[in-house]
Amino acid sequence: MxxxxxxxxxxxxxxxxxxxxxxxxxxxxxxxxxxxxxxxxxxxxxxxxxxxxxxxxxxxxxxxxxxxxxxxxxxxxxxxxxxxxxxxxxxxxxxxxxxxxxxxxxxxxxxxxxxxxxxxxxxxxxxxxxxxxxxxxxxxxxxxxxxxxxxxxxxxxxxxxxxxxxxxxxxxxxxxxxxxxxxxxxxxxxxxxxxxxxxxxxxxxxxxxxxxxxxxxxxxxxxxxxxxxxxxxxxxxxxxxxxxxxxxxxxxxxxxxxxEFVEQYAAEVRKNRPEMAGRLVALGLKVYPSSANFLLVNFGSKEKCKLVCDTLKARGILIRNRSSDPLLEGCARMNVGTGEQNRRLLDELGKILPDTGGRAQTGQALLFDMDGVLVDVSQSYRKVIARTAEYFTGKGMSAQDVQDIKQAGGYNNDWDATEALIVKMGGKAEKKAIIDKFQEYYLGKDGVSGLIKNEKWMLGRKNLEALAKRYALGIVTGRPRAEAEYALKASQCADLFSVVVAMEDCPAGKSKPDPYGIRLALEKLGCAGRAYVGDSGDDMKAAKAAGLMAIGIPPAGMANGADAKAISAVREKLVSCGADKMIETLDGLEQALGPSD
CATH class of the missing domain: 3.40.640.10 (Type I PLP-dependent aspartate aminotransferase-like (Major domain))
Structure with missing residues (x-):
């Protein structure tokens, strides 16, 4: 030889x-x-x-x-x-x-x-x-x-x-x-x-x-x-x-x-991906965020993962055991297919995982707003709103000016809130020009860093891990999806959230205070809702309309620059819009939630 x-x-x-x-x-x-x-x-x-x-x-x-x-x-x-x-x-x-x-x-x-x-x-x-x-x-x-x-x-x-x-x-x-x-x-x-x-x-x-x-x-x-x-x-x-x-x-x-054939198929996969992830979470499984045509699912141990893969194979369904890969012990990768194909897989998994009884181990969802709750945006989005309004009006804007607009409610996103502030201050500008200038200040341009770099994540991983043992965690935010994913990646906690509903997911007229986004998150998670944590009146209204406990919290970072009267006004606004519980910081969340049902 x-x-x-x-x-x-x-x-x-x-x-x-x-x-x-x-x-x-x-x-x-x-x-x-x-x-x-x-x-x-x-x-x-x-x-x-x-x-x-x-x-x-x-x-x-x-x-x-x-x-x-x-x-x-x-x-x-x-x-x-x-x-x-x-x-x-x-x-x-x-x-x-x-x-x-x-x-x-x-x-x-x-x-x-x-x-x-x-x-x-x-x-x-x-x-x-x-x-x-x-x-x-x-x-x-x-x-x-x-x-x-x-x-x-x-x-x-x-x-x-x-x-x-x-x-x-x-x-x-x-x-x-x-x-x-x-x-x-x-x-x-x-x-x-x-x-x-x-x-x-x-x-x-x-x-x-x-x-x-x-x-x-x-x-x-x-x-x-x-x-x-x-x-x-x-x-x-x-x-x-x-x-x-x-x-x-x-x-x-x-x-x-x-x-057209390719795009229609890809669009169906993109549509089915979060729904399938939600169903898997409802079976008590950990699902990692995915932007491909598959999901990575953690079954808890390599032994259980092998058992699931082998049992599915005997029933005519193939998924890929990835337990031998670095970091992936206990994980399997599975395609996202058509609705009918996904239901077949999920139905079989429900039978194979008797310890969950086909129901969520975390039988309720805990949902968060992102800006002002999970992320301190006092030095990013809020400053961008002020700077953009100043650019188009030539007038100085205070943090209280921005807070007043945010608390007034009724704005689908911070672009709309910025436009409202410009109009309130006697200015006028095309919406596209407002958005372009806003994004320039926020994301940066021509080598100049944007204020996005100033954001601070507010809830530690250990605290989130404790919550994830009791609830399926999700986010409903008015942020564009790319910016929400940026914050999650920076937090190193993205894997703990099973669903993120972002600006693009809500049709025109369906942003908060409409409960559409919260209901969509619950639908994707496949379980009932426990509470929604937010920092605005619209958040509280949306939570109540969706039938969830509304937990209010003053915007993160506000205590550093606002007087007691301003903070008190925020609390009053949240309560008047339906807050069931008020917390000063996220450290008080466990107590506000009380025992799980």
């Missing part, structure tokens, strides 16, 4: 459980659970001719079409045999023996697989304990000698995302150290955000996507890379000239002609 290369001898074997899946509900590999567009099947049937099958494939016309889809030039795009082929192509083209490759883990196994095959030095950076991206640790790991940094967004198997700011920070530092950043966006359609725009600004970014997930073409094996033209030219030199089959090209071409 001739010995294999040492890199092959030393690498870990990868043996995915892909056999015997044909007649099962396949929730284990993040595939499209409906299959591909009918137009793909029709195109493949037409393509099955002797002439097509006997000829080598041609790619130029398809690459032009793919480039138009990606919004890039044809010379900025290349294809390979699935994203696995693209990952191998990147390693083969750019990574020399001994080069360092940074891989945040847990993540997709094939990055380590091909890095080992390239005989690279692999540095694994552990995700945070709540499975959020370890931004600081990744940046600290980028140094001379690093050749490639891998970022998976959303990540698999966790489903968690990486912010635009963290991605660009990694790209900048990698550029300073002569390294590439590979951004894997296999689940782009379920998340909706891409780093493609960085390609025009940085030559060291490679973004990869696939036809295997949302497009439903995993069996045809086609992935593609997008990057600076010089990088793509180098990859094409290393690429097999006929590595992608004619049938894969035909199928992908037809899939691009039916993007």
């Amino acid at each position: 001739v010995a294999a290369r040492k890199a092959v001898q030393n690498m870990d074997a990868y043996r995915p459980p892909t056999e015997g899946r044909e007649d099962k509900l396949r929730f284990d590999f993040n595939e499209n659970t409906l299959g591909c567009s009918p137009k793909v099947n029709e195109a493949l049937v037409r393509a099955l001719t002797d002439r097509n099958l006997s000829a080598y494939p041609e790619y130029s016309i398809f690459r032009e079409k793919l480039a138009r889809y990606a919004g890039l030039a044809p010379e900025q795009v290349t294809i390979s045999n699935g994203t696995d082929g693209i990952i191998k192509l990147v390693m083969d083209t750019f990574v020399e023996k001994g080069d360092e490759v940074i891989i945040p883990v847990p993540t997709y196994t094939m990055f380590k697989f091909y890095a080992q095959l390239a005989d690279a030095k692999i540095t694994e950076v552990l995700y945070e304990k709540d499975l959020t991206f370890p931004a600081r640790a990744v940046l600290d790991s980028i140094r001379p000698g690093v050749r490639l940094v891998v970022l998976v967004n959303p990540n698999s198997p966790t489903g968690t995302t990486i912010s635009d700011e963290d991605i660009e920070a990694a790209v900048k530092k990698a550029k300073e150290n002569g390294a590439l950043v590979l951004v894997d966006e296999a689940y782009f359609q379920f998340y909706g955000k891409s780093s493609r725009a960085l390609i025009g600004r940085y030559e060291n970014v490679i973004v990869i996507q696939t036809f295997s997930k949302a497009f439903g073409l995993a069996g045809l094996r086609l992935g593609f890379a997008m990057s600076d033209a010089a990088n793509i030219a180098a990859m094409d030199k290393d690429n097999s000239p006929y590595g992608v089959s004619t049938l894969a090209i035909v199928g992908a071409n037809a899939a691009l002609d039916d993007l």
Whole structure:
């Protein structure tokens, strides 16, 4: 026997459980659970001719079409045999023996697989304990000698995302150290955000996507890379000239002609994802936030996780046991499918988990407003309201001016409250101009940090963990979702909240004091509500209208700058709007809640 290369001898074997899946509900590999567009099947049937099958494939016309889809030039795009082929192509083209490759883990196994095959030095950076991206640790790991940094967004198997700011920070530092950043966006359609725009600004970014997930073409094996033209030219030199089959090209071409099918499926998954998470929480399970087409669920122990996976398999349902991954002991990953498919899985889980009786171990929900309750925004949102109003009126604004507007109620979000303050002070401005200036002050612009950096999380993790043992926790906020996720990530408590209802989730006219958002959160959690904690009259009205205990609290940070009379006025307002209990700080929440029913 001739010995294999040492890199092959030393690498870990990868043996995915892909056999015997044909007649099962396949929730284990993040595939499209409906299959591909009918137009793909029709195109493949037409393509099955002797002439097509006997000829080598041609790619130029398809690459032009793919480039138009990606919004890039044809010379900025290349294809390979699935994203696995693209990952191998990147390693083969750019990574020399001994080069360092940074891989945040847990993540997709094939990055380590091909890095080992390239005989690279692999540095694994552990995700945070709540499975959020370890931004600081990744940046600290980028140094001379690093050749490639891998970022998976959303990540698999966790489903968690990486912010635009963290991605660009990694790209900048990698550029300073002569390294590439590979951004894997296999689940782009379920998340909706891409780093493609960085390609025009940085030559060291490679973004990869696939036809295997949302497009439903995993069996045809086609992935593609997008990057600076010089990088793509180098990859094409290393690429097999006929590595992608004619049938894969035909199928992908037809899939691009039916993007409506793909978007409808992705939209259904996005709609079903929080509902499925809520049902799982109601079964007493811990579910991590996800922006992909799957959920990561903690069953409590690796033994119980294996039992659940094996029992489901015997009943014709496949989910993926991830207990062997770092940080994921006791966890399984499962697809989000159609409503009917999800109900089948959930019904079987209800039978398998008799200790919950199919009901929530935490039989009630505890819901929070975010701004002024969980997050001190006195030095962020409230200052932004004042500065924006000052910009459009030319008049100074006090903290009390902002408080008066907030307590008056009836405003869907802080943009509306800012507009009301401008009008109250005799000013006038277009709503879009107000929003643009507001976001500039809040998020920052042109290298100037925004006031978002001043926010402070108000409830410690230990206290939240104690509450999570008694209640299913959720948030109903008027924040845009991206900004709510930013605050949760910074808190390192995101995993303790099973549902977040944000501004985008409430139709026009259905923001607080309407109870729509609270009722939506309870529906997603699948259990009754115990209480809603808020700092405004609208919060109290919404809680009462939804049938929950209304717990009022003065806005966080107010005591630092308001006199006793102002704080007393806030308390009176909250009580007059229906507060059942008043607390001064979140330390008094346990006592206000009393014993669980």
